Amino acid sequence: MNTLTPAFDQPVPDGGYLWWYLDALSDDRKHGITLIAFVGSVFSPYYAWARKAGKGLAANHCAINVALYGKGGKRWALTERGSRDLERTARTLSVGPSSVEWTGSSLDIRVDERTFPLPGRIKGRIRIHPRAMQDTTYSLDGAGRHRWRPIAPGSRIEVELEKPDLSWQGEAYVDSNAGDEPLENGFVRWDWSRGCPNPGETVIYYDVLRKTGEHYNLAVRCDDRGGATEIESPRRVTLPGTLWGIPRATRVDQTLPVKVESTLEDTPFYARSLLSTFLLGKATPAIHESLSLERFRSPIVQLMLPFRMPRHAAS
Numbered sequence: 001m002n003t004l005t006p007a008f009d010q011p012v013p014d015g016g017y018l019w020w021y022l023d024a025l026s027d028d029r030k031h032g033i034t035l036i037a038f039v040g041s042v043f044s045p046y047y048a049w050a051r052k053a054g055k056g057l058a059a060n061h062c063a064i065n066v067a068l069y070g071k072g073g074k075r076w077a078l079t080e081r082g083s084r085d086l087e088r089t090a091r092t093l094s095v096g097p098s099s100v101e102w103t104g105s106s107l108d109i110r111v112d113e114r115t116f117p118l119p120g121r122i123k124g125r126i127r128i129h130p131r132a133m134q135d136t137t138y139s140l141d142g143a144g145r146h147r148w149r150p151i152a153p154g155s156r157i158e159v160e161l162e163k164p165d166l167s168w169q170g171e172a173y174v175d176s177n178a179g180d181e182p183l184e185n186g187f188v189r190w191d192w193s194r195g196c197p198n199p200g201e202t203v204i205y206y207d208v209l210r211k212t213g214e215h216y217n218l219a220v221r222c223d224d225r226g227g228a229t230e231i232e233s234p235r236r237v238t239l240p241g242t243l244w245g246i247p248r249a250t251r252v253d254q255t256l257p258v259k260v261e262s263t264l265e266d267t268p269f270y271a272r273s274l275l276s277t278f279l280l281g282k283a284t285p286a287i288h289e290s291l292s293l294e295r296f297r298s299p300i301v302q303l304m305l306p307f308r309m310p311r312h313a314a315s
Contacts, residue, residue, distance in 0.1 A: 004133040005102050006151055006176065008093040012058040015051055016180045017042045020093075020100070022107075022128060023194075023287050024157040024172035025274075031168050032069035032264065033159060034272065035109065035126070037093055037100055038062055042183045043270070043296065044080055045305040051182065059083040063309070064098040066113055066122050067272075069264050072164060077113035077122050080311040096312065105129070107152075107174070111161075116308055124161030128172055131155060131200075132226035138218060140208055141186040146179045153194070153202035153222040171196060173287070175204075184293040186211055191249050195286030197279035200224040205233065205251045219251065221280075239288075242271045248290040253278045261285070268304065269295035 012018045017040035025032050040058030041047050047061035062085070065078040079096070087094040091102040097112040107128035114121055130152030140146045157172035173194055179186065190208040197203060206218040219233040237258060239248035243266050252258040256278040265272040275286040295301055 004135055004151075005090050006093075006100075006107070006174075007090060008100070008102070009088050009090045010178060012040050012178070013180050014058060015056040015182055016040050016058055016178070017183060018058070018176070018178045020151075020174070020176045022157075022172055022174045024155075024159075024170050025285065025287075026070070026159075026168040026170040028168075029285070030071045031159070031166070031170070032274070033126070033157075034065075034067045034264075035111070036065040037095065038065070039086065039088070039093075041080055041309075042179075043305070044309065045302045046080055046311050048182075048302060057083065059086055062086045062095050064095045064100075064111070064113060066111055067265065068122065068164075068166070072166065074264075075115050075120060075122055075164070076308065077115045078309045079114060079116075080309055082312070085312065116310060121163040122161065123163040124159070124166075126160070127158040128152065128174060129156040129158075130174065131224040134222065134226040134228050136228040138220070140190075140206065140216070140218070141210055142214070142216065145181055146177070146183070146186045148175065148177050148206070150175045150202075150204060150220060150222055150228060153204065154196065154200065154224045173202060184297055187291075187293050189247075189290070189292045189294065191288070191290050193250050193275065193277075193286045193288040195275075195277065195279045195284045197282035197284045201280075203231075203279045207236065207249065207251070217251075239273075239275075242266045242290075244268050244271075246271045246290050246292055246295070248273065248288070250275060250277065250286075250288055253281055256281075260288075267308075268298075268301045269293070 023034045068075040085096040109126040152174040155172040188209040194204040258277040273288045
C-alpha cells in the first residue's frame with residue numbers, strides 16, 4: 001500500500017485555493033475526460049465577489065468539475081457548493097453528491113453531477129490506478145504562495161458511467177495546485193502541457209507570466225518509479241489562437257512540428273487543447289491549456305460565468 005496520499009485535508013486560507021486535477025485519453029483516443037475537484041474554486045465569480053465583500057472563505061466555494069470529450073459529444077458539469085456540502089479527510093473528499101477516495105492503491109471517484117448549459121447528467125464511477133506516487137512540490141511564483149505537485153503523472157484509468165452509458169480505459173495523469181491567495185494575484189497568464197513520450201515517463205511544461213512581469217518556465221520529467229527531475233525546456237512556439245482570441249504557446253523539441261488536433265474547451269479566458277507534438281524526440285499526443293487571468297478579471301467575463309457554473313441554492 002502506498003503511504004503517500006493526495007492530502008485532501010490540506011488547510012486552505014481565506015482567499016486561497018486547492019485543487020486536484022486529472023485528465024485521461026482512452027487507449028483508442030476516441031474518448032477523453034478531465035475532472036477537477038476544487039476547495040476555493042479559483043474560477044468562481046461567486047468566490048471573487050465574496051472576496052471583494054471580505055467573505056472569501058475557501059470552503060464555502062467548492063466544486064467538482066467534470067468534462068467528457070469525444071465520441072458521443074461533449075458534456076460539461078460544474079456546480080459550486082458551500083461548506084455544508086464539503087467533507088474532507090486525508091484520504092477522502094466529498095462535494096455534494098460526488099466524492100473522491102484514496103484507497104491506498106487507487107483513487108475511487110464517484111460522480112453525480114448536472115451538466116450545463118445543456119441539461120443532462122454525468123453519473124458513474126472512475127478509478128485511477130497510479131503506477132507511482134510522488135511528493136515533490138514546485139513553487140510557480142518563486143515565493144511559495146502558488147504551488148504545484150505532480151501527484152501521479154503515470155496512471156491507468158477505468159471509466160464506468162451510467163449517464164451517459166459509457167465505459168473505457170486509458171492512460172491518465174493526476175496533479176494538484178494550491179495557493180495562499182487568488183490565482184490572479186500571482187499570474188497574468190500561463191501555458192501548461194503534459195504528454196507521455198515513452199512508456200513509463202511523463203513530461204510536463206509550465207510557462208507562466210508572473211504579476212511581477214517575470215517570465216518563468218519549468219520542465220519536469222516524471223517516471224513510473226516516483227521520480228521527478230527538472231530538465232531543460234525546449235524552444236517555445238506560438239500556436240494558433242482560439243476563437244475567443246486566447247493566445248496559445250507550447251514547448252517542442254528542436255525544429256519538429258506541433259499541431260493543435262482539437263480545441264476541447266474554448267472560453268473567454270481559458271482553453272484546453274489536444275496537441276500532436278514531439279517530446280524528448282518522440283511523436284506524442286499532449287494535453288495543453290492556456291489561461292489568461294487578465295481576461296478572467298474582466299467584469300464582463302465574471303457576469304458570463306454563472307451560465308456555465310451555477311451555485312447550488314441550498315448551500
